[in-house]
Amino acid sequence: EVQLVESGGGLVQPGGSLRLSCAASGFSFSSYWMSWVRQAPGKGLEWVATIKQDGNEKYYVDSMKGRFTISRDNAKNSLYLQMNSLRVEDTAVYYCARDGRSVVTPSCWGQGTLVTVSS
């Protein structure tokens, strides 16, 4: 069974940093593109970033470029999102998603982890 389990969310002050993790199991992690998608309270879905199987290609939404960094460790079956210079508007549930091997759109989702940016 495919499982994606996010962790690392919590309360952080504006300007602070947080590192989210996603532990993957039940599939060959190194064979899939992976993404982060977020959802602000009461709002719709917003794509954050995507990373290729070998980690050599990364894509970000402009508003997060330079502040957020997506990475992966295929040996540990883990996906990460390093978030710096956090803003109040970054408050959201952050979802880890498995994309396809070649079709780069989510096919499986984690349960999400809540990040709250507030003073």
Add this chain to the structure above:
Amino acid sequence: DIQMTQSPSSLSASVGDRVTLTCRASRGISNSLAWLQQRPGKAPKSLIYAASTLQSGVPSRFSGSGSGTDFTLTISSLQPEDFATYYCQQYNSYPRTFGQGTKVEIK
């Protein structure tokens, strides 16, 4: 960026109804379109990719069609578990973009 516009924003329907949701892209995206379902308080669930291909395990009452800029998601016979918000997402180019969602409510 490609803008995705869904209509209607919400609709009320009864169990057993046939329901059609629409998604329009601001420019052509070929068939690089996915549909997702999100029940209240739950993570999204992917239903369809490549505009019309069902993800594994998705019931056959869901179907998708379209290409270019205009796409539809049809639920042939609405079930109680289908009351949710539905999102489309284009993956033709970066940044990936979602529609604003269509909420399907019980009449």
